[in-house]
Amino acid sequence: MSDVEPRTAPALEVRDLARTYGSGATAVQALRGITFRIDQGSMVCIMGKSGSGKSTLLRQLGLLDSPTSGEVLLEGVEVTRLRESRRRLLRLERLGYVFQEYALLPELLAEENVYLPALMSGGSLRACRDRARQLLAMLDLGNRAGHRPSELSGGEQQRVAIARAMMNDPAILFADEPTGNLDSASSEMVMKALARMNSELGVTILFVSHDLDHRQYARGVIHLRDGALTASES
Ligand SMILES: Nc1ncnc2c1ncn2[C@@H]1O[C@H](COP(=O)(O)OP(=O)(O)O)[C@@H](O)[C@H]1O
Ligand SMILES: [Mg+2]
Incomplete structure (x- = not known):
């Protein structure tokens, strides 16, 4: 066959992307025409001041x-x-999300928080629990699997949220200020946890941070200013 697609398309490619909230005099141009691409298996940091469109x-x-x-x-x-x-299916099957808030269910154990979404989309209890425990062990939470969120530190709760996001083996993990609520020691553990998911499980990661130290975990950095790309290093 001659003109087949290259086997490894970029994980993400963005062309002239714009997003305006509202219309007329009060419209906010949050993104003003952004173009870049991210290779599969990469870990990229998005930086920029508050309100820049991250x-x-x-x-x-x-x-x-x-x-x-x-x-x-x-x-x-x-x-x-x-x-x-179709977008919903892609979200469920190909994408994972981590936010600043951990959004764990307080009455569930850590491992139940990790596998519940997968169980609800039809996985078997045994397979779901095995994978959840495996992920928690990879994130140095093997001995916390049976604890409730209230018995875990913020950094531990965020790592449980990372395990939950990895349950369905996503192609891309999005993390919006995952360390925004954490002290610097916990932040570092969370960043290392993300880096481990990237290097050992091959998931492409895009994370937002405004801690310049976090650039060391990224292979590329996207800088935003007022909704425009000011630099994209790799
Ligand atoms: N739902 C919304 N409606 C109106 N304006 C919004 C909305 N969400 C974000 N904005 C505005 O868009 C701009 C970019 O916001 P945001 O993407 O949240 O920036 P960041 O994450 O970098 O702080 C800001 O001016 C913000 O006030
Ligand atoms: Mg933000």
């Missing part, structure tokens, strides 16, 4: 919102104009 960018890439214009290619497939049912 969360907006992550939401467009994570299919949690739809851009005003421009294209997003996920593993070579343009996704902004797909039907919502």
